[in-house]
Each structure stands twice: as structure tokens, then as C-alpha cells.
Amino acid sequence: MSDLEDDDVPQLSSHALAALQEFYAEKKQCAYPGGDDKYNVGRIEENWQLSQFWYSPETALRLAKEVTAAAGEGGRVACVSTPSVYQKLRELHREDLAVYLFEYDRRFSIYGEEFIFYDYNNPLDFPVNIAHHSFDIVIADPPYLSEECLRKTSETIKYLTQGKILLCTGAVMEEEATKLLGVKTCKFIPKHTRTLANEFRCYVNYDSQLDHDV
Known part of the structure; x- marks a missing residue:
């Protein structure tokens, strides 16, 4: 030139x-x-129309550490409608864990292959790569405090987990949660970034640290 x-x-x-x-x-x-x-997910704001309420940073961290310990080294974790826990897991840089987010809000598709579109109305509608009983622990927070939502989410939980379940939902759902999933209430009380009218609790079906050092 x-x-x-x-x-x-x-x-x-x-x-x-x-x-x-x-x-x-x-x-x-x-x-x-x-x-x-x-x-x-700091810039993805809560969408109240989708019944989204983020956990406080302290609660998200405590729950992330709990599922990490429960899953074990090289474990697999399913976060069902719990994006703030998923975020904390990734902030901890636990690359030895396989973590997937099952979520209705497609804004979270920024997570790539770890995002699985999930609608509790179709509790067993998963991609072919999501196998039956393929997760060491499932942490779930059903978006609505209703028997129908908990029942359908329970189908999802029981399909995904190899055994361990960590459920976060309203205190009013305790009896239904015990009946559907065989879980018990923990001493640890989850907090949210915003004050909610309903009292929330954590429920597990295994010996959890959420019942100790609260």
C-alpha cells in the first residue's frame, strides 16, 4: 500500500x-x-410479580456454605428458584462443585449452560442432560406460599436429589413440607434483603449445620 x-x-x-x-x-x-x-446478580433486581425476594448477603452465604458441605468434594448442587444462593456459590469459587440454577426468569440465562429454565407448573420438564437423582443436594425456595406450588416443587426436588433436601419457605408451610418431603425445621432463620410479611424457615431431611452454631 x-x-x-x-x-x-x-x-x-x-x-x-x-x-x-x-x-x-x-x-x-x-x-x-x-x-x-x-x-x-447484583444488578438483576427483584421482580415482585414473579414473587422474587433475594436473601440477605449473610443468609445467602450461610446457605451456600451449607450446601457446599452437604454436597461434599466434587458434589452436584441444584439451586431451584434460589439465584442468590447460586451467586454466592460461584463467589466462593468452588470449582470442584457442579452447580445448576433452575429458574423461571430468563434474565438468569447469563449463566450459560448452568441455567436451566424451570417452571414449577411443569415440575419434571427438564433437558435430557438432567438425569434422575443426579444431585447430591437440592436447595429450593418455591416462589409461592401455596400447597399447589410446594407440591409441584416437591416433585422436582424428589426427582433431582439423591437424598439431601434443603427447603426454604414460609413457616406456614411446615406441616405440608414435612408431609411431602419428610423435612424438619432448622434453628437457623433465613433473612431477606427486604422485610417480608411472612415468617420464613429452613427445613432439611439430614443432619445439618443449620441446627448448630446459629
């Missing part, structure tokens, strides 16, 4: 280049809320 042709190639000014770089940075941040950490 001649010198004349080189002179004809448009050059960006330093200000224009800085603006272009800022544009691409913002575009990346929109694709992965929270910046470089694609597992950060």
Missing part, C-alpha cells in the same frame, strides 16, 4: 477512542451484570 493510501485511512482522536472503549465496557457490563464477574 502506498503512503498516499496510508494517509487516507481514518484515525480516531484520543477522545473518540476513549469514548469507544467506554461504549464497549458498558456493553460488556450489560451482558454480564456486575462487570467482569458474570456470576454477580
